[in-house]
Amino acid sequence: MLDRPKKLIEVALPLEAINKESAREKSIRHGHPSTLHLWWARRPLASCRAVLFASLVDDPSAHPDRFPTEEAQEQERRRLLDLIEQLVKWENVNNPDVLKAAQAEIMRSTDNNPPPVLDPFCGGGSIPLEVQRLGLEAHASDINPVAVLITKALIEIPPKFKDQPPVNPEAQKKLKTAQWFGAQGLAEDVRYYGKWIRDRAEERIGHLYPKVKLPDGSGEATVIAWLWARTVKCPNPACGCQMPLVKSFELSTKKGKAAWVEPAIDRTQKPPVVNFKVKTGEGKAPEPPKLGRGAKFRCLACEQPVEDKHIKAEGVAGRMGAKLMAIVAQGQKGRLYLSPTETHEKVAFSAQPSWAPIQPLACDPRNIWCVNYGLDTFDKLFTDRQLVALSTFSDLVGEVCEQVRHDAKQVEKAIEVEVYANAVATYLGLAVSKLSDSLCAIATWKPSMDQAIHAFTKQAIPMIWDYAESNAFNNAAGDYGTTTKTIARAINNLGKGLPGYARQQDATKYVRDESIPSLVFTTDPPYYDNISYAELADFFYVWLRRSLEKVHPDLFSTIATPKEQELVAAPHRFNGDKEKARQFFEEGLHEAFKRTYEASHPNFPFTVFYAFKQTEEKRDGTNGLRTAASTGWETMLESLMQSDFSVTGTWPMRTELSNRMVGQGSNVLASSIALVCRPLPADAPKTTRRNFVNELKRELPAALRAMQQGNIAPVRPCPSQHRPRHGRLLALQTSPRIRRNADARSHCPPTD
Numbered sequence: 001m002l003d004r005p006k007k008l009i010e011v012a013l014p015l016e017a018i019n020k021e022s023a024r025e026k027s028i029r030h031g032h033p034s035t036l037h038l039w040w041a042r043r044p045l046a047s048c049r050a051v052l053f054a055s056l057v058d059d060p061s062a063h064p065d066r067f068p069t070e071e072a073q074e075q076e077r078r079r080l081l082d083l084i085e086q087l088v089k090w091e092n093v094n095n096p097d098v099l100k101a102a103q104a105e106i107m108r109s110t111d112n113n114p115p116p117v118l119d120p121f122c123g124g125g126s127i128p129l130e131v132q133r134l135g136l137e138a139h140a141s142d143i144n145p146v147a148v149l150i151t152k153a154l155i156e157i158p159p160k161f162k163d164q165p166p167v168n169p170e171a172q173k174k175l176k177t178a179q180w181f182g183a184q185g186l187a188e189d190v191r192y193y194g195k196w197i198r199d200r201a202e203e204r205i206g207h208l209y210p211k212v213k214l215p216d217g218s219g220e221a222t223v224i225a226w227l228w229a230r231t232v233k234c235p236n237p238a239c240g241c242q243m244p245l246v247k248s249f250e251l252s253t254k255k256g257k258a259a260w261v262e263p264a265i266d267r268t269q270k271p272p273v274v275n276f277k278v279k280t281g282e283g284k285a286p287e288p289p290k291l292g293r294g295a296k297f298r299c300l301a302c303e304q305p306v307e308d309k310h311i312k313a314e315g316v317a318g319r320m321g322a323k324l325m326a327i328v329a330q331g332q333k334g335r336l337y338l339s340p341t342e343t344h345e346k347v348a349f350s351a352q353p354s355w356a357p358i359q360p361l362a363c364d365p366r367n368i369w370c371v372n373y374g375l376d377t378f379d380k381l382f383t384d385r386q387l388v389a390l391s392t393f394s395d396l397v398g399e400v401c402e403q404v405r406h407d408a409k410q411v412e413k414a415i416e417v418e419v420y421a422n423a424v425a426t427y428l429g430l431a432v433s434k435l436s437d438s439l440c441a442i443a444t445w446k447p448s449m450d451q452a453i454h455a456f457t458k459q460a461i462p463m464i465w466d467y468a469e470s471n472a473f474n475n476a477a478g479d480y481g482t483t484t485k486t487i488a489r490a491i492n493n494l495g496k497g498l499p500g501y502a503r504q505q506d507a508t509k510y511v512r513d514e515s516i517p518s519l520v521f522t523t524d525p526p527y528y529d530n531i532s533y534a535e536l537a538d539f540f541y542v543w544l545r546r547s548l549e550k551v552h553p554d555l556f557s558t559i560a561t562p563k564e565q566e567l568v569a570a571p572h573r574f575n576g577d578k579e580k581a582r583q584f585f586e587e588g589l590h591e592a593f594k595r596t597y598e599a600s601h602p603n604f605p606f607t608v609f610y611a612f613k614q615t616e617e618k619r620d621g622t623n624g625l626r627t628a629a630s631t632g633w634e635t636m637l638e639s640l641m642q643s644d645f646s647v648t649g650t651w652p653m654r655t656e657l658s659n660r661m662v663g664q665g666s667n668v669l670a671s672s673i674a675l676v677c678r679p680l681p682a683d684a685p686k687t688t689r690r691n692f693v694n695e696l697k698r699e700l701p702a703a704l705r706a707m708q709q710g711n712i713a714p715v716r717p718c719p720s721q722h723r724p725r726h727g728r729l730l731a732l733q734t735s736p737r738i739r740r741n742a743d744a745r746s747h748c749p750p751t752d
Contacts, residue, residue, distance in 0.1 A: 003445035004603050005109070009054035009676050010211050010649045010742060012077055019654040021046035028090055036490040037150050037434050037536050037540075039124030040459045040531050041708060043524045043609055046088040047653050048130040051674050052117070052522060053084060054101055055336055055485075055607050056134075080105065086736025093133065094493060103135040115601050118519045120507040120592065121567075124531075125151035127522050127609075132497035141505040145555040145560055146537040146544065153430060153524045155500025157423045158183035162495050167408040167420070168192040183495030187488040192425045193404060194484025195686065197396040197428060201216075201480065202473050208351050209471050211327050212338055221336060224345065225249070225446055225452050226469045227261075228383075231321045234315040239302035240271035244323055245295075245311065245465040249285040251278065251337045251446040257450075259337040261325050263300050272301040276325045279337045290465070295373065315374030324348070324382075325466065328445075330474070335450045348469075353387035355381075357542035361461065362535040364572050367631035370442070370463040378542050381461070386439050389472040390543060393432045393480055397547040402423045408433075422551045427491065429547035431484045433540040438478045440706050441467050452477055458585055461539065467580040474515040505557060506565050507592040511597065518601035520686035524609040525592070528585060531567040534561045567592070568630075586635050593643035598681060606645065607679040610636055646684070648675035 004380070022044035029035055032040055057080060060066070060073040069071040083101060092098045106114055114136050119127040124147065132155050133136035136516035141150045153373035165171065165180045166188040180188070184561035202209075229244040244263070251259040261278045266273040289297045295308030314320055324340035337385070361368050375381055404421040437443075437454040442461065445468040446453045452468040454477075455461070470478025512519075538560050545556040563573065569585035571578045600606050611635065640647065653672040 004678070006059045007055055007062075007075070007605055008057045008059045008080055008546045009605065009607065009651075009674075010049060011061065012060040012081060013054055013651050014081045014085050015651060015653065018047055018050045018088055021088040021090065023654060025090055031489045032494050033126075033129055033154055033490050033493065034124065035486050036153055037124075037396070037487075038454075039147065039150055040456075040533065041377065041524075041527065041537065041611065042124040043126040044063060045088070045093070045130055047609070047672070047674070048127045048522075049133065049608070050084050050088050051167060051607050051651075052127070052130055052134055052136075053106065054088060054116065055520070055522065055605055055676070056106045056109060056136075064570070069305055077179070081484060091134065094496070098364065099133065099135070106134060106136070113620070115518060115520045115604065116516060118521055118599075119523045120505070120510055120521065120596065121523045121525050122502065123147050123524060125154040125502075127524060128500060129154045129494075129504070131155075132500050135497060137498050138500040139516070140500070140501075140502040141507065141510070142506065143506050143565055144537050145504055145561060146540050147533070148502050149548075149552065149555055151502040152334065153426060153495060155497075156188060156502050157426060158495030159184045159493060159499045161420065161423065161495060161624050164193065164415070165411075165413075167404065167411050167415070168406060169410075175698055181496075182493075183491050186423065186427075186495065187491035188383055189404070189424050190431075191485055191488040193400050193424055194428055194431060194488070195399055195481055196403065197478070198473070198481040198484075200396055200399075201392045205388055205646050206473060208347060208388060209473050210347055212327050212341070212344065214329075214336070215338065221331055222474055223344075223471045224328040224330050224335065224474050225445065225471060225478070226324060226348065227326040227328065227466065227674070228322045228441075228469060229325050229466045231323050231347065232311055232319065234271075234299040234302060235302065235306060236299065236302050239299060239304065240300065241274060241301040242271075242321060242323065243297065243299040243306065244274055244289065244325070245297050246288045246325070247290045247465050248288050248447070251285075251328070251445070252335065252450050254449040254450060256731055258284070259283075261284055265301050267301075274300050274323070276323075276340055278337045279534075280328050280337060295463070296342065308660065309745050312372050312374075316372075316376075318374060320374055322441075328450075328468075332478070348383065348385050351383070351385040351388045353384050353390045355546070356382075356387050357546075359542055362532070362538070362563075362572070364535050364570065366570075366572070367460045367532045368535060370461060374464050377464070381442055381455075381539070382436075383469055385439065386472075390432060390436055390439060391546070393435065393542060394429075394547040396433060397425055397429045398550065400428060400540075401551070425551050426548060428484065429484050429544055429551065431487055432482060432547050433543045434487070435478070435480055435483045436540065436543050438470055438473060438483075441469065443468050443470065443478075449594065455539075456536075458549045459536065461536065463497065470622075474616070507567070508565070508595065509589050510592070510595040512599040519599055520601050521596045521599070521604075522607045523596075523608075524591065524611075525584075526567045527611060529571075529581070529637060530632065532568055532570055534563045534566045534568075537561050569635075580633070582635070586639060589636065589639040590642050593639050593645065593696045597643050597645060600679065602679070605648065608636070608640070608675045608677060609672060610675065613674040640661055640675070645677040646680040646682045647675050648678050650674070651676075 025044045025046055061074040067076050074134055086092055086098050114140055115136035117131040118139040120141050122142045127181060128138040128140035128151060142148050161183060163181055164185045165175055166185040168189050168191060171188050211219055212223050229246045231242040231244050233556050234241050234243045235715040251262040259278060261276050262279050264275045266275055289300055290307060295311045300306050320322055326344045327338040327340060327344060329336040329381055342684055358377050359378050363371060379387060397439050399420045399616050404418050404424050406419045408420055410416050430582060434547050437456055438452060440455050442455040444453050452470045473479060476482060541561050549556040567585055567588045569581040571581045574580040596606060651674040653674060
């Protein structure tokens with residue numbers, strides 16, 4: 001067996017500090033890399049940074065010549081843990097003193113030759129970004145082209161233009177008085193050319209976004225959003241009105257600024273017509289026509305309940321319409337809520353898109369809920385006015401490339417004009433894609449915040465009944481200029497490390513590049529059946545492809561994202577067969593871990609992040625008792641063991657918040673754990689189930705006490721590799737000394 005130095009992560013971590021900063025990070029928006037573009041279940045940067053650092057730095061016990069006593073080792077260990085506590089703080093992400101101290105420790109533990117690090121399931125790019133921040137060479141891959149592009153925008157593009165000034169004419173005038181560090185120059189150009197696109201788009205389609213006249217005749221105000229209700233024909237033959245499908249009539253619930261919509265039935269017309277009027281001040285919103293769960297509504301005109309069967313049939317037949325309920329405008333002292341006007345409704349319906357993404361949505365009942373109501377192609381998730389706006393922005397991304405080329409040629413300093421123009425266009429294309437999350441007909445209005453909320457508040461494409469159509473030129477959420485400013489703030493914090501590399505690749509088919517030395521692997525693999533990344537990413541892919549197909553032809557050569565190879569246990573891809581879906585995921589994950597085993601650096605552990613569902617209920621066939629299990633968790637552990645990895649450490653992390661996108665009232669990602677893995681020695685002995693259980697009983701109480709008390713001290717090792725059959729989380733370390741017998745499977749008790 002090779003003499004491999006024990007790493008800090010195999011002994012201790014300051015979990016309390018990591019957990020605190022990981023949770024805090026989720027409320028940070030300005031300048032955070034996650035604001036570059038949405039990606040689901042993104043790993044917090046703080047936890048990635050801490051785990052990477054502790055995976056590369058030696059534990060003091062690995063150097064008895066320097067730290068001969070336990071006291072000396074503990075003192076040195078405490079110093080390293082203190083450094084991690086500083087390293088994970090958001091305010092220190094660009095602190096040169098803290099980063100240099102961390103990088104110096106890594107260099108010391110790697111003989112000044114740190115290995116490159118690869119994340120084969122890079123997703124939103126958190127892990128490779130932190131690899132780069134720690135001064136290492138970052139490699140990333142993913143099968144999903146949207147994920148690859150996001151990661152390129154984080155680690156690959158910014159270092160190419162490190163410390164380079166912007167090329168736009170406005171900034172060129174200030175070069176003598178301004179300094180540019182990292183990717184700040186690139187960020188400034190993204191902001192400038194984003195405004196260039198916005199201004200030209202407004203010239204072309206601004207007439208579709210008129211201002212609204214104030215009721216007191218004092219002038220006009222910029223519209224923030226138009227609020228719409230979907231409609232279907234009432235099935236009552238005596239009624240037949242276009243009945244609005246409204247979940248809530250509330251517009252604002254802020255104290256002293258209450259506003260709501262009141263329906264008024266015009267029975268002089270046949271069939272009757274439902275109109276809306278906005279009310280403010282004293283009073284409250286009337287009861288909405290939504291009845292309970294699902295798509296059950298009552299008709300506001302005849303009060304007859306209407307089942308979802310009829311609403312689905314109308315939607316599938318293409319007979320679902322929309323009616324304007326209210327207009328939200330920006331006043332001098334805040335939001336103004338105004339009654340709808342016929343003029344604004346006619347302007348909206350006058351939009352005529354020349355292009356639309358007609359690709360079909362996947363029939364995925366777990367994550368895509370609108371298909372049964374006729375919203376079965378991507379263009380139907382947008383109003384005609386939104387399709388015109390997004391198409392215009394997309395076309396202008398192509399046009400801005402020529403403008404950037406022109407301006408770059410005027411710069412005296414040598415610059416790769418074509419490469420730089422494509423870089424700027426990449427971020428501006430990402431801005432169009434990101435904007436589509438807000439500029440769509442499945443965005444909602446939040447009365448408690450007086451603002452529109454983007455579509456992906458869940459890891460799903462939902463069915464929304466009353467939606468908010470933001471003004472694409474409102475200088476707020478939903479505005480292209482505002483979106484590019486947000487992206488520019490994120491770029492400002494990038495580009496300070498070594499060059500990074502992101503490519504599209506199937507992790508199950510990874511082939512080691514002989515030109516690259518042995519890699520350290522750190523990854524956050526797919527979560528069994530929890531998120532269908534490919535189906536959801538198509539929402540963005542259709543716009544990225546239109547904007548950036550010429551810039552990144554290798555990523556956008558197909559009509560949609562790859563589905564067949566994606567590692568997810570999705571029954572809908574196997575005609576509803578859950579067993580085939582499970583088998584596909586299990587075999588694929590095993591193959592990915594096997595490839596990792598073959599290419600891993602022998603001196604460093606393989607670290608795996610895993611977040612899993614709260615519970616899956618099972619009934620014991622012998623005694624009828626219900627137990628809790630996590631199929632994805634079990635599958636992941638089994639795949640690691642089959643790939644000849646042993647788990648030498650596990651660290652529970654509270655990175656998921658109970659109030660996050662899918663957290664409330666659902667069985668979702670509940671906790672996270674970081675596993676530390678080493679290749680299993682070929683001569684590792686086996687154990688029987690009886691010996692395993694006896695050893696487990698002996699060591700478990702002390703391990704639980706350590707976990708509950710310290711969050712810093714190491715948890716004592718569990719004596720064997722194991723496959724928990726039930727329990728929310730087994731937060732124990734596993735010894736590499738004893739190999740699990742194929743028939744000896746543990747029944748470990750649940751722990752929190």
